Amino acid sequence: MSVLNAHPEHDHAHEYGGAQTAQLWLKTAILLGLGVYFVYNILTGNLTNYVNERFAWLSYVAAALLLVIGAYSAWHLLTAHRGGHDHEHDHDGHAHGAISWGILAIVAVPLLLGTLIPSRPLGAEAVSGGVNISAVESAQVTVLSIPPLERNVLDWLRAFNRETDMTAFDGQPVDVIGFIYREPTFADDQFMVARFTVSCCVADASAIGLAVQSTETAALEQGSWVRVQGTLQVDDFRGERLPVVQPSQIDMVDQPAHPYLYP
Numbered sequence: 363m364s365v366l367n368a369h370p371e372h373d374h375a376h377e378y379g380g381a382q383t384a385q386l387w388l389k390t391a392i393l394l395g396l397g398v399y400f401v402y403n404i405l406t407g408n409l410t411n412y413v414n415e416r417f418a419w420l421s422y423v424a425a426a427l428l429l430v431i432g433a434y435s436a437w438h439l440l441t442a443h444r445g446g447h448d449h450e451h452d453h454d455g456h457a458h459g460a461i462s463w464g465i466l467a468i469v470a471v472p473l474l475l476g477t478l479i480p481s482r483p484l485g486a487e488a489v490s491g492g493v494n495i496s497a498v499e500s501a502q503v504t505v506l507s508i509p510p511l512e513r514n515v516l517d518w519l520r521a522f523n524r525e526t527d528m529t530a531f532d533g534q535p536v537d538v539i540g541f542i543y544r545e546p547t548f549a550d551d552q553f554m555v556a557r558f559t560v561s562c563c564v565a566d567a568s569a570i571g572l573a574v575q576s577t578e579t580a581a582l583e584q585g586s587w588v589r590v591q592g593t594l595q596v597d598d599f600r601g602e603r604l605p606v607v608q609p610s611q612i613d614m615v616d617q618p619a620h621p622y623l624y625p
Contacts, residue, residue, distance in 0.1 A: 386439055393432030395473045400425035407619070408481040413563045414624050483621040484558045484567055486543050486585035493543050493556050493571040495604060496523055511537045515557045515572055516623040522605060531594045531605045536572070538607075539589045539615060542582045543571055552599065553579050555590045555607070560622040567622070573599040573606040582612070589613045 400421055403409040409421055496519055506524065508517055515538050522528065540555035556571030574590055575597060582588065592609035599606050 383439070386435065390432055390435040390439065392470050392473060393428050393435060397425050397428030397432055399473060399476050400428065403476075403481065406481075410620055410622070411481050411483045411564070414560050414622075415620070416624065417562060483617070484564060484569075486541050486556070488558075488567075489543060489556070489569045492545065493554050493569045495519065495571065495573065495600075495602075510534045514538055514623060515540050515555065515570055516559060516625065518572055518605075519570055528596045528603060528605055532596055534594045535592075536594055536607050537589070537591045538572060539587065539618060540571065541617075542584055542586050542588060543569070544579070544584055547600070549575075551575055551577055551579050553582060555588060557623050558621070559625050561625055570623075573597075573604060574609060575599075575606050576609050576612065578609075578612055587615050587617045589615045 400409075403412070404418075404421060404425065409418055413421065506521060513521065513536075518536070518538070522531070525531070538555055540557045543554045543556040544552075553574050553576070554571035555574055556569055558567045558569055560567050572590075574592075589612070590607055590609050591611045591613075592607050594605040595608050596603055597606040
């Protein structure tokens with residue numbers, strides 16, 4: 363017998379059994395589905411609901427890789443099928459690196475969640491453990507050089523962190539946008555105008571806010587987006603003496619296109 367024909371059953375190195383072919387097609391569908399899902403979120407702007415804009419390029423790379431790998435896998439399977447290599451030989455004892463159904467199910471979870479759960483940014487209902495009234499410092503930003511009326515919630519908290527005498531902010535004008543947040547322990551005329559900060563992705567999101575004291579509080583719905591204009595005045599809030607916004611005007615606004623602030 364010729365050495366070349368000693369193992370004729372192995373002449374087709376890439377033949378797949380029916381069960382294995384189903385797994386490979388499912389894997390291919392998941393890869394392509396994830397790639398398309400990334401592209402959809404990029405094109406619709408929903409990507410910023412999940413990640414910091416600075417890291418959006420990683421999603422572009424992931425989308426490209428998923429689509430390329432998925433397309434190659436589909437081409438490979440179609441080529442093998444057209445070549446007549448689509449018959450059972452699972453009993454040969456070599457599964458060609460088949461992926462178990464359990465692993466496929468785990469990989470499919472992000473795609474299922476992304477498809478079934480509507481994409482929306484974090485809001486008041488996502489606040490856990492309260493809203494912070496301090497912010498992480500950034501060496502790249504000099505908040506004191508930002509005019510008061512151009513500061514957002516994060517800028518103000520950073521400015522507070524750098525000042526030991528909070529009365530230095532008395533009378534300074536404020537113009538910020540955020541969502542309404544209240545806790546049961548707040549006084550009837552108190553709320554916070556809050557935002558979420560995202561360093562990398564929503565997994566590390568943290569809620570921050572400015573204290574506001576207003577007689578209009580009862581008419582404001584939890585989680586609604588508002589623009590608050592007024593001045594700062596040091597007062598008691600949650601047992602602390604800190605700058606509290608005394609609003610001259612509170613307007614309902616639409617949620618910003620980019621609702622997160624980035625440290």
